[in-house]
Amino acid sequence: MKRNLRIITGLLLYVFVACHLLNVSLGIVSAELVEQTRPAFMYIWSSRLGGIILLSALLIHAVLGLQVLYQRNTLQMSASDGLQFASGFLILPLMIPHVWGVIAMVNILDTPPTYPILMHFFWIDSPLEGLRQVLLLMIVWVHGSIGIFTWLQLKTWWPRIALFTYPLIVLVPVLALLGFVEGGNLAIRNFENTASYTDQQNEDDIPYAAESVDGYGVSQDAENEIAATDTFAENYAYVQQVKWIMIFIYAGILALVLIARWWRLFRQDGVVSVVYDNGMAINAVVGNTFLELSKTNNIPHANLCRGRGRCGTCRIRILKTSAELPEPTQLEADALLVTKSDSDVRLACQCIPGAGEVHIERLFEPDVAFSEFRKGQKSSNTDPAPDGALVLNADGEAR
Amino acid sequence: MMIQSGLRAVFLLFRSSIIILILSASAALSQSPPSPDAAGTVTAPPSPNDVRELMRLLGDPSIRNWLAESASSQSEIRAVNAPSFAMRDQLAVVTQSVHERLGELATFWTDIPKAIGMLAGVWQSQLSQTELLRLLTYCLIFLFIGAALEWLYHQYTKYRSMQIEFLQPSSFRVKYQGVFARLGIELGSLSFFVLGSIGAFLLFDWPETMRALVLDFLIMIVAIRFIKLISRVLFAPRLSNLRLVNFTGKQAALSSYWFVLLLSFGVFANFVHRLFSQTLTVMSDSQTAGTLVSIDIFVTIIWALLGLSAIWSLKRYFSNSDTQRVTIKGRLADTWPTYLTVLLCMVLALSIMGASPLTGTVLTIGLLVPAISLAGKWVESLFNQAALFDRNQQLLELDSEQADTPDEIETTDNVEAVEAETFIQPVEIYGSIIRRVVRFLLVALAILLLINLWDINLFALSASQSLAGKVFDVAIDTLFALLLADLIWHWAKSAIDRRLADYTPPPDGQAPGPEARMATLLPMLRMILMVTLLMVVFLSILTSFGVNVAPLLAGAGVLGVAIGFGAQALVRDVVSGIFFLIDDAFRIGEYIEIDNLRGTVESMSIRSLRVRHHRGMVHTIPFGELKSLTNYSRDWVIMKLEFRVPFETDLKLVKKLVKKIGAELLENEVYGKSIIQTLKSQGVRRMEEFNMVVGVKFMTKPGEQWLIRRDAYQKVRDAFDANGIGFAERNVKVQVMADQPIGEETRKAVVGAAQDAVEQQLPPVPIADEP
The missing domain is CATH 3.10.20.30 (Beta-grasp domain)
Structure with missing residues (x-):
């Protein structure tokens, strides 16, 4: 039952990530294409039901992971197992800012998260977030792929299709990363062009610089919204706070599980x-x-x-x-x-x-x-x- | 053949790794700081292509002249580049630069605290926080893509590489096939990584600074991975079956660790140097130069410390056993840690002083001796491996044979013989040649490196009339001539000696095999080769000293013609002798007939043939006199015998008896094996007046026929005797045409008349002269 649950939730999450990455990988062609095709790729997931299913799958998968950590008697394992195990616990801290950020953008900040805005944010406003995003992608994909391979390895039909599957597994993240880089380059070029343009216009009045806020809502036309800025900043600070609280809660849970595991092992003697x-x-x-x-x-x-x-x-x-x-x-x-x-x-x-x-x-x-x-x-x-x-x-x- | 090809490949590998080792070491150590006004020295170690281009340009006389002119017109230090070969000038330049360097060092020590702050400042002015983070992101992404493609490649090759890694090589060839297959797979893996990382990077357009930095970083990673790959193939710490060097697991692991660490640190230092020299180019005051010097010195010191710890941690695992230490050589070999430490300290001191060509020189010369000895040992161990494999194989074969033949004693004898032969031979013969080749190449490489380091234009130097130039020129020429001659001589000599060693003269009375011809020709060839080589070396050394050898050669030519006329007959003898030998007309130990002279070939000189008659006389026959020659000792001999039997003999019985005797002869243990076709009857050969002639014949190996004939005669006679077959005697039947008995008188008269007929004999046949 537990194993079934783990595989089902894992598969669900993996498919979602794959769809998402395929969408991003279209960024190699153009940013508009990503925007246009997003509904097609994300249709199932963007509904309320899909969101709930996805979130609960994530939670279940995480809890199951913590349970495995609690139950494991030794932390020595093979390299790929170790990689999967360790990466599993890194995913949530890396993922919370992204997921929560998107949810918050839609529900609290009222700024729809479009691809160009996100690219601008990841590459110009907060490159640290971009780095985190890239790390997240790699870790999620490696974790998921190891899990799926381990599961598939014992299927009779697996060896027959394995050789055709490997390129797909590699292609998805590679294309997504390339799309990410291309999108970033585009964003940087646009930004530098406008910057040099505004430099010539008036150097002292750069509206967005003051507002290089760490939420996803950097809008170019912030000038018109000076009135709205206060509420936005408040909301933004709130969003940030919640993000950190979530990360700390996860860290706390992880620490608790480790302590519990240690206690369990400590009690065993003989x-x-x-x-x-x-x-x-x-x-x-x-x-x-x-x-x-x-x-x-x-x-x-x-x-x-x-x-x-x-x-x-x-x-x-x-x-x-x-x-x-x-x-x-x-x-x-x-x-x-x-x-x-x-x-x-x-x-x-x-x-x-x-x-x-x-x-x-x-x-x-x-x-x-x-x-x-x-x-x-x-x-x-x-x-x-x-x-x-x-x-x-x-x-x-x-x- | 297989050993040779394997060795050649291994050798190439070895050489390239040595080159990498030396180059990277010298690159890391010889990163001299750019003195502000020495525009000719490039600060960052340039790419090989650039170096080649630079060397080509430097080789161009016009460019040289231009360089020299522009250099001499500007400053003193530039004089380094000018082709001044006088000892005193060069010394002056060196002392001058050391002096300046000392000044720089003094400011460096006082400037250290400032330098770090300044570096940080420069760094920040060049790269903002945002850009740094972006840089990291890019590097991460491209490394990931490289790793992903490599993983993909790995999925398709992992079974093959697993097969190779679990390989239990049964022979040298299998092992090296495994090694090279592994190398190929790993190289493929690395190239997929390169394709993924650098290839993906090149897909995009980048701003110039970003491009250089990211590319440098990726290249550094690839270089380090290449070093690792080489180490994995060379030392194979986990796979003793595929290890190229003769190390234990522990030794291999440790060596590979330090190999990778030292070289990778060199690559890393190179990267850092490039990084800073790129960011620092913006500010061109003397302070930045000082900063770069401090970075370089810092890096060099760390490198030297790493090297020292490598030496002393390796020492524990590589010291000789006590038994080896008894000899002087063993004790000397044990001092290598000390030696290398001293060398490293010297190199460190020199590089801090900034004497970069001197640093390189000391390093190259200092490493040459250990490198030669290491290479020699390595070649030896390779041959031992090969011999071991061969031996195991042969032992296996013998084992399977042993199963067939229960004869224990013989097989153990064989084992010993096999051991003795295969164990010593390849090492002694090929090994020493390869060792020499390796030594020759290492020395040549060292010389080339030195020339490169000192930036000497060989042509200009030898054209200059200074003493140093002359001596250098002569020394180089002589050295190369000697090394080459030594190589050729050793190769030829060992090849000839090997062939000669294979030849064992046949025991007395047996016909020698075809290799006897080689035994005749090869010593002659060796002599000729030695004389020729000596002459060539002597002449080339003379030439390099400036002696004009043309008259000498001409004189020799004239003398040669004169002697040639005088010794026409001699020349004919020699030449025709060589052709007889090539024709394989006779060999030492064969029984031949020339005109009326017969005998066994006893020896051959360059001019004549010595033949011993079976009764002891010795004939000496110049080759030139030989027109035709009959050889009695080739392949087989047919012997025909005849018996005269009366007409009433039962021929079937004779045939049966002869057949039986033939079988008996075959079973004889002395000559039975030499019989090719045993004795058989040929039936009645002809009818004569009083009897039939029965022919028999047999075929044997040359030289055996006499003994067999003797026995055949004896056995036939005995058999005929036992079966009542008499040999025909000469008798005369007298028919007396009378019806009454003849009287005594008449009988006597008849006998008398018959006597005449009986005594009418053929003239006596000369006895055949046979050995």
Whole structure:
């Protein structure tokens, strides 16, 4: 359920980001084109319902991420996992200014966020925001892509279309960035032209400079709105305040989660020692799964789905144990059932041993390759594939 | 062939990396500050194309003259550029510039606090906060695009590169195919990065300042990545299977770390230098120059400190074992950290003093010796690797053979023989040649670098009449002649020696193989080559000293013609001898016949052939006298034997007996293997007056036929005897046409008459003269 939710919300957000980026990438052609095509790209999302769905997806995804952080026993992981994990927590702080800014522009500041205005803001008024925007784009895209690839990797049809998908994955952010740069260059050129023009006209009266406000509402014709400026400035300050409050709240939540996690790990004591089939033995503090123990101690252990309980390649046979092993969770039980495992077989990625000594045997070679694994699966009717290995989908059903 | 091609490629790689190393090192160190009025010296290290263009221009005499004129008319310091080769002048210039530099340094130390503030000021005046942030954004974007394209490339190549990385090379060729495939993949990856970052950057129009800064930054990143790539291919810290150098994992990791760090810092320093020289060009007072000097000195000091820590941290992993330290050479090799430290300190001091050509010179010469020794060791280790692979392969093959033949002793003997041969040979023979080539190229490179550093126009220098110019000229010429001659001689000698070493003279009584000819020709060739080389080197050295060798050559020519007339016969002997050898008409150890002279070829000189008769006489025959020649020792010999048997002999029985004897002969352990076609009956060859002639024949290797014939005769006789076949004897039948018994008288008369017929003999046949 949780995994399904994570994938669904993630996909939703990813598709939204992709649409948004494709829209921006038209900036390579012209700024007008971006404006004109925006309704087409953003139609679904710009309705009230779409907005709510999107925001709730974002919130759910973030909460799920925090939950994973809380539940992870070790922060050591593979490079791509680590990248995805760390980038996940950077997204919200980077995204809040943008999302909140757009919402605020429409609802509070009453300035529709058009592409030229935003470009002017990102490249001239507040280049720091531009930098943030670029960072946000990169991080969001990397995070999303890793997540989607990890999910897709275990699908049977994935290898067939993978080679055609990679260029698309790369093309979207690259084009968007190029569009962003082109838009910025255009904005800078326009700005410099007008600046030199006004320089010649009257040097002492540059209206917009005074108003290089950090909200999205820099309007060129601010001169006419001197009366409105006061309320605008007030609103703007309010918007800024809210933005920072949101960021701090997120930071606070993150800190709380970390503290809670630390406390959870701190409470766990007792030492588990795991003895492997080849005689290797490790000792560790209780609280990690078998797979995490293997990985933190550099002991090769097959895990095609990287510890998500989907593939069953990390299964181990418990030979002898003096430690208490928890009952399989629903997820683990399903996986064990589908793979027709014996009663003494457990999923290393789900089972957290208590204090004591456990003797285990890894059922798969650490370097079991995905293709072999599939082959084994296909020929499973004649040769009961390596211990009946099967790929489970998100619900733990056999495919 | 495979080894050669592999080596050539490796060698190219090595050389280029050395060039990069030296160039970047010298680039980082020789960034002399621009003295305000030396417009000729470029502050930022220029691109290679610019340098080439500059060198071309400098090579142009008219440009040189113009430079010299304009320089001498302006200031003293400009005299550096003028082609003044007198020792005293140059010394004066150097001391002058050092003096000025000291002055600069003094102001530099007092100016440091101000300099930093000023730099910040200049920086801000050049780039506003906004622009800086924009710059960062641009850099980030283009790096990301580069990384994205590279990732894409990686998706399509990762399986191949994984295959390569897990490769367990079974042979030298496989290993180097892996290495170069990896290099290709990584280069492709880097070029995708370049395409993404720099390519995307170039798509847009940029304001000039932005363009230069962003481009410099991207180029720096690409250069650092290239350095990393080279280090990954060269040291391969994680993949011992694909490592080019003979290091352990730890050594490789550490070396690669320092290699990347030092070179990257050089690149970074270059970038910083460009950055500041670009921003500082706006203000051209002496203070900015001072600031640039301070930056350069600062960077150089950091670089030197890095270098020192590299040396001493590498020392732990690269010191010799105690056993090696016993020899003087081992102990000397162990002093390298100290040596390099001293060198680095000297270079640092010199570069602070601002004597940039001197810095480069000390660095180049100082690095030459270790570089040569390192390169030598490297080549050796490469050959050892190759030999090891070969040996493993052969051992494997032997193992599989061993499975077939249970004969243990023989195989172990083979193993030892294989080990001895393959282990020593390539290292001893090719290795030393390659080492020499590497040494030669390194020395040539060093000389070129030095010439470049001192900006010496070789032609102008050798044209100048100063003593220094002359000595320099002669030294360069001599050095090159000697190095080249040494290289050629060593190559030829080792090639010839290798061929000779392969040749083992056949044991007594056996026919020698075709390689015997080589054994005759090669020593001759070696001698000729040595004399020629010596002559050429001698003459070229003489030429470089200014001696006119034309009369010498002419004299030799005249003498040659005179001798040639006198020694026409001799020349004919020599020339025809060479052609006989090329024709492969005879070899040492073969039995030949020339006119009436027969015997075994015992030796050949340049003029004549020495043949020993089987009864011991020695014939000496000049090659010129040879018209035709019969060789008895080639490939095979047919021997025919005849037996006379009475008419009533059972020919089928004879055939059967001969066949049996043939089989027996084949089984003989002494000569059985030399028989090509064993003894067989040819049936009745002809009928004679009193008997039939039965022919038999067999084919053997040359030289074996006599022994076999002896046994064949003996066995045939025994077999005939045992089967009641008598050899025909000469008898005369007398038919007496009478019906009553003849008397004693008559019988005697008949016998007497028959006696005549019996004794009518053929004239005695001369006994064939056979060894």
